[in-house]
Amino acid sequence: METSNYKPTKFAVIGAGPVGATVAAFLAKGGYDVTLCDVIPSLLEPALDRGIILEGVDNLQAKVTRVTTSVDDLVNDPPDVIVVTVKATALPLIASALEGFVAEGRYVISWQNGIDTELVLAEHLGRKNVMRGVVNYGCVPVGPCHIRLAFHHRPHFIQELDPQSRDAAVGICNVFTACGLDTGHTDKITxxxxxxxxxxxxxxxxxxxxxxxxxxxxxxxxxxxxxxxxxxxxxxxxxxxxxxxxxxxxxxxxxxxxxxxxxxxxxxxxxxxxxxxxxxxxxxxxxxxxxxxxxxxxxxxxxxxxxxxxxxx
The missing domain is CATH 1.10.1040.10 (N-(1-d-carboxylethyl)-l-norvaline Dehydrogenase; domain 2)
Structure with a gap:
């Protein structure tokens, strides 16, 4: 594992669907401060009380630190890293809401399907603050914050859009890997x-x-x-x-x-x-x-x- 000086401790995941809930569960299980954000309150409620349940090829249960229905709340108490897992169709709205989040040492990862999703974020947030991930698991909802993982083909991959953010990208990969969501840094993300x-x-x-x-x-x-x-x-x-x-x-x-x-x-x-x-x-x-x-x-x-x-x- 490549070493890094960037050691994030506070994460937010935007989107409490199967992809987002899975990321949040692994990070929470790893002991990190995790905020789960979604506009639908019923999707969020179990994440605090019972915790997120993953079953299938991975099995775990973990409670997040907090939940919110407003992206604006993240700006008031900014995490180190925001992982965007919502459908790509929502990206312009999400990117616009995150403009107040941008600051030195904070990053947003497009952890989504589709081509050029990271470019939509970069239009609003700048390339230095944006990273792109490639996700290699398939999941379906059983219920709110209850996910069945049909397959999990490790590792996943992350790359920074700006070379200046390379050390941060490596640091985030190290955190994901330590949590069991094995993730490698790459220079071939596109x-x-x-x-x-x-x-x-x-x-x-x-x-x-x-x-x-x-x-x-x-x-x-x-x-x-x-x-x-x-x-x-x-x-x-x-x-x-x-x-x-x-x-x-x-x-x-x-x-x-x-x-x-x-x-x-x-x-x-x-x-x-x-x-x-x-x-x-x-x-x-x-x-x-x-x-x-x-x-x-x-x-x-x-x-x-x-x-x-x-x-x-």
Missing amino acids: DMVWRKSVMNSCMNAICAVTRKTMIEITIDPMLSDLVDALIKEGVAVARANEFSLGSDFYPYCINYLKSAGNHKPSMLQDLEAGRRTEIDFINGKIIEYGAQAGMPTPYNNMIRGLVKALESK
Whole structure:
């Protein structure tokens, strides 16, 4: 483990959904001061009384230090690090609310799905204060602050946007790792984001449209052909924009998806709950970068249109 002079002790997690509650639980179990923030009070209540419960591939229970329904409360009593886990669609509002938080030695991490989420934060907060994470666990809500972890493929990764913040990024990785949320520092976060997003662009969106789990998609010949076409289109766009996915990325995707379990990915969970999805930050970004490279993206255009049509209901 690389050493660092930055040793944060006080954290806030924005978003009490499955991804955020999982981060908060590990940090709280590690003995850190944790504030969990969400606009829905019922999601927060168990985090103080009973504590957050994780079950599945990881099992633990931990109480956070405090909860709040207002991001403004974080500005009044600022933590060292804020971990943003809300859906990417909420980022402009969250970023604007955090502008008063920015100061020397304080950092905000985009711990989210999607491409360029960290850039939305950096527009408001500056690159020096923003970091990007790549998250490698899948989780579903059992109830408020009660999460089932379907898989946890350690490690996760974090990178600073500004080289001046490298020591802080390493220090945060060390804290996460010490808590059991093994996290490594990287200088290739954008490539990692694209690797994950290309995989999300096929399986996540098709599950959302068909209401099928990941394993049900992989055993359906027609749907698995569509997954294959979306992977190849995403790979072509990434390489046209000079993102490095690695020479083995396509077979890696196929083998990874073959091991998919009976799991509903986040985009399907969002549609079932009547929430907006992150389609614009996943397939929408592939379309955007395709246009930038002069490359048509018919499969991504099609699947984004279907998801947006279901969102409107």
